[in-house]
Amino acid sequence: MPTHLVITTLQAAGLSATSNVLAQYITAHREKKPFAIHVRPLLQFVLFTFLSCPPNILWQDFLEDKFPGYTSVGGERMLHKPNTARKFLFDQTLGAFVNTLAFVAAMAAFKGKGWRGVQREVERDLVPLMINSWKLWPLVALINFTFVPVNQRVIVASVVGLFWGIYLSLFAALD
Structure with missing residues (x-):
C-alpha cells in the first residue's frame, strides 16, 4: 500500500x-448522564474508516486522472471547468451513494443485524442521510476540486468529516 x-x-x-x-460526549451531556467512552461504537467507527478510506483515496485519484482539474495554457495553469464539473457530478452522485450505502450497511452489520435487518436500515436511512449529506459535502467537494491537491483531498474531507462524523455517530446510535 503506498505511503500516502x-x-x-x-x-x-x-x-x-x-x-x-x-x-458520545454530546449524547451523555444531552441525557444528563456521566460521560464514559463506549468502546464498541468507537471501534466500529474506526474500523469503518479503515475499510472505507483507501477506496475513497483511490476514487479521488481516479477522478483526477480521468478528469484533470487543471490545464496549462501558454505556461499558465488554469482550472478546467468542464472536468471539475464532471468530477463534482460523479463524486456527489455515485461517490456519495456508494459511501452512504456502505456506511448504513456497515453500521447495521456492526450492530449484529442480519441481511434483512441491514436491508431494512438501508431502505430507511439511505435517502435521508444522502439528503443531509448534500447540505454539506457539495461545498466541500467544490473547494477540494478547485483548490486542494488530489493527494490531500481525503484528509481535507476528513477534517470536515470530524464534524460530519459527530452527526453520523449520533445518527448511527439511533435504532
Missing part, C-alpha cells in the same frame, strides 16, 4: 475516533 494511503487512512481514523468520542 497509509498516512491518510491513519489520519482519517484518528479524526473518526475523535468525532465518535465527541458524539
